[in-house]
Structures are given as structure tokens and as C-alpha cells.
Amino acid sequence: MDRRSFLKTSAIGGTAAAATGLAAPAYAQGNRTLTMVTSWGRGLAGVHDAAQRVADNITAMTDGSLTIDLKASGELVGGFEVFDAVTSGQADMYHAADYYFVGQHPGYAFFTSVPFGMTAQELANWYYHGEGAAKHDELGEIFGLKSFLAGNTGAQAGGWFSKEINGPEDFQGLKFRMPGLGGQALGKLGASIQNLPGAEVYQALASGAIDGTEWIGPWADEKAGFQEITKFYYTAGFHEPGAGLSLATNRDVFNELSPAHQKVIEIAAGECHQWNLSQFLNNNGAALQRLQAGGVNVLEFPDSVWDAMGTATEETLSEHMGDDLYAGIRESYNSSMAASSNWLVKSEGTYRSQRDRVLG
Known part of the structure; x- marks a missing residue:
């Protein structure tokens, strides 16, 4: 039995016991x-802002009865250590x-982004009106x-390059920072992928x-100062x-x-998603x-690069299909993306194409 099956079975047993022998839960x-704890250096444009807004809004909406003490990356744990910190109980929540x-x-x-995946609006459609939130849970x-x-950054740039x-x-031998499945796909083109927290990238x-x-x-990117180091900037990315x-x-x-406090957290998170995107x-x-x-130099990748990225993406996304939960999330995600994109x-x-044509 795998870990997921064990936990689900345990949860079912626990629920049954609660239903038969326990009173309603007592809240603190x-x-x-x-x-x-957050993955963001204090002051990182947009991403730290999102974490701070959620923290401040929860505190304000509960009139201080639930206060969020925000620790930026490195202040309690490292940026990539926040998941383990919260699952272990070292911290209460992460952004x-x-x-x-x-x-x-x-x-x-899928709850951040996958290569050739959803736009911000498509992600919101799936998450709030499809199966996304349930799959995340x-x-x-x-x-x-x-x-x-x-929070949501919108479409991200292809990145900064030394050439x-x-x-x-x-991409052969290029040492490039790109997290997630996008990084795994780019690695198939020969890049040496580095996974660094934002505070360490500059x-x-x-x-x-x-x-x-x-x-x-x-x-x-401007706030981070990358333009001080290199001048080759690709504005559209696949990842x-x-x-x-x-x-x-x-x-x-x-x-x-x-x-009430649970609902405040949910609402503060949802409000931040739209606020941060804007x-x-x-x-x-x-x-x-x-x-x-x-x-x-503001540049675009040639079609040959987009084609190679597409092939690498399909290989990458298909490698994990042996996991039932991953396969279910991907199927739900793709179905929603197709429906949203069609409209x-x-x-x-x-409309955008015609507006640009008419207004020049």
C-alpha cells in the first residue's frame, strides 16, 4: 500500500470513529x-508583497485575534525549506x-504553472469553478x-541570457535557473538546470x-537588477x-x-490572487x-526553440503519469484549459487582434 492509500484509509477510519464516538470539535x-514562512526575500517585488498582503489582511480581518507573523526567506528557514517546516510543525503556514x-x-x-499550461485566467477558472481547489486539497x-x-504573477518572461x-x-551546457517541470523540460535540451531561491539569483x-x-x-526583474548584468531578455516563455x-x-x-478564522484565511488568499495579478x-x-x-535587447525565441520546448514538455509531463493522483490532476487541468481556451x-x-489592427 502506498503512502497516499494508507493515509486515505487512516483518514476514513478516523472519520468513522469521530462520527460514532466524539463530540463536535473544540476550537482554540x-x-x-x-x-x-515564505520562499521570498524580504522586499522581493510582487511575491513578497503577496505574502505580506495575506498576512496583513488576515490580521486586520480578525481584528488581531488571529495575527500572522511573517518570516521572509532565511529568517527562520531557507526559501526551499518552507514546505518541510510547515508539514513538521516548525512553522504554521507558508507562502x-x-x-x-x-x-x-x-x-x-499544476498549482503554480506547468510548461505550455494555463494562463492566469484559465488557472482561476479551473481552481475556483472547476476541480482545481479540490485537487489542491x-x-x-x-x-x-x-x-x-x-497570488499570481501572470505570464512570465522567457528570461535573461548571457548570449x-x-x-x-x-541551450547545450547552459547553466540556467528555472524551477518546476519547466526546468526539467529545459534540461532535456541540454541545459544544466539550477534551482535557486529568488533571493540568491542576482x-x-x-x-x-x-x-x-x-x-x-x-x-x-527590473527591481531585482538583472539588467545590470546582461542585456539579452526574452519576453515570452514556455514555462x-x-x-x-x-x-x-x-x-x-x-x-x-x-x-470564522478558517474562512478569513480562505478569503484573504483568494483576494490576494487577483490583487497580486493586477x-x-x-x-x-x-x-x-x-x-x-x-x-x-528585447527578444523572442525563434519557432525552432518553441518546437523543441514543446517536444521536451510533452516528454516531461508524461513521465509522471504512473502516479494516479498526478494523472488525475493533469487530466482535470487539461480538460478545463481546453474549455476555457476555446472561448x-x-x-x-x-478582440485584442482587432483592437490592435484598428487602433494601430
Whole structure:
């Protein structure tokens, strides 16, 4: 019996016992402080903002009866250690990009982004009106987490490179920072993939430890200062067309909270998803203009690179299909993406093309 089956069986048994022999749950009374660890360096544009907004809103909406103490990356644990910190009880909740934790389960990638996957709007459609939230919860149950989407960067840039990329062969031996299944796919083109927390990327690029990096988009990338190091910037990437951020609470801690406090966490996370997406999209256009004015070469990958990325993506996403939960998440995700895209392309897609044509 695998771990998931064991836990589900145990949960069923526990539920039956509770139904027959236990009274209604007792919720913790009085004021409480929860420690939130994050994958973000303090002040990282957009991503730290999202974590801080969730923390501040939970505190404000509960009038301080539930206070969130935010610890940025490195202040309590490292940026990639937040998952283990919360599952072990060292911290109460984390804010991060769940694709950092594909080592725990590859299904987590779908709640941030997968290559050639959903845009931000498509992800919201699946999550809030399809099976996405339920799938996230099913995955979190295995690890003792209660998770919600709590931020979105929108479509991310292809990244910063030390040289132009004229074909798939240019990735051979390239030391490139890219997390998640996108990084695994890029590795199939011969790149040496580095998985670094955001707070460490600038120094790695400046020192030559990496030859290039993706981060987020023009505004966050400008704030990070990558334009000080290299001038080759690809604005469209295959790897994160609408990257969600997540808030995850230790499930035992979450269950100890009152229903009102549980609902506050859910609502604060959902509000942050839209607020954060708007923050990125509102700032990216002006930031891109500044980058160009500063001498950055704004480029697009040639079709040969997109084709190679597509082939590598299909290989990567198919490698995990032996896991039933992963397969179920992927099937649900793809079905929702196809349905959403069918309308969005015909409506908003056509409108955007015509608007650009008419207005020049």
C-alpha cells in the first residue's frame, strides 16, 4: 500500500470513529499568532508583497485575534525549506510557489504553472469553478496541509541570457535557473538546470555561477537588477504562462481554528490572487519600456526553440503519469484549459487582434 492509500484509509477510519464516538470539535479560544514562512526575500517585488498582503489582511480581518507573523526567506528557514517546516510543525503556514515542491509530489507543479499550461485566467477558472481547489486539497491532505491559491504573477518572461538563443542547440551546457517541470523540460535540451531561491539569483548571475535565469517579468526583474548584468531578455516563455502562488497552513493548525478564522484565511488568499495579478500586470508595461530605454535587447525565441520546448514538455509531463493522483490532476487541468481556451481565443483573443489592427 502506498503512502497516499494508507493515509486515505487512516483518514476514513478516523472519520468513522469521530462520527460514532466524539463530540463536535473544540476550537482554540482567544488570540493566536501563526508563524508564516515564505520562499521570498524580504522586499522581493510582487511575491513578497503577496505574502505580506495575506498576512496583513488576515490580521486586520480578525481584528488581531488571529495575527500572522511573517518570516521572509532565511529568517527562520531557507526559501526551499518552507514546505518541510510547515508539514513538521516548525512553522504554521507558508507562502511560496508550489512548483518548488515537485520533489514531494510532481502534482504540485499544476498549482503554480506547468510548461505550455494555463494562463492566469484559465488557472482561476479551473481552481475556483472547476476541480482545481479540490485537487489542491486532495494533494495537501497527504502532507498535512490546507492550501489555497494566494497570488499570481501572470505570464512570465522567457528570461535573461548571457548570449542570444538562435536555436535549441544554444541551450547545450547552459547553466540556467528555472524551477518546476519547466526546468526539467529545459534540461532535456541540454541545459544544466539550477534551482535557486529568488533571493540568491542576482548574485549567482553576477558571479557567473549561472549563465541565465528566468524570474518573473519586467517589473520584478527590473527591481531585482538583472539588467545590470546582461542585456539579452526574452519576453515570452514556455514555462510559466500564469504562475500561481500558494498559501498553505499546517492542517492540524487549520483544523484547530474556528470556522470564522478558517474562512478569513480562505478569503484573504483568494483576494490576494487577483490583487497580486493586477499588481504585476499594472507595472510590467512601464518597466519594459524602461528596460528597453536602458539598452536591454528585447527578444523572442525563434519557432525552432518553441518546437523543441514543446517536444521536451510533452516528454516531461508524461513521465509522471504512473502516479494516479498526478494523472488525475493533469487530466482535470487539461480538460478545463481546453474549455476555457476555446472561448477566450474566440472572444478576447479575436478582440485584442482587432483592437490592435484598428487602433494601430
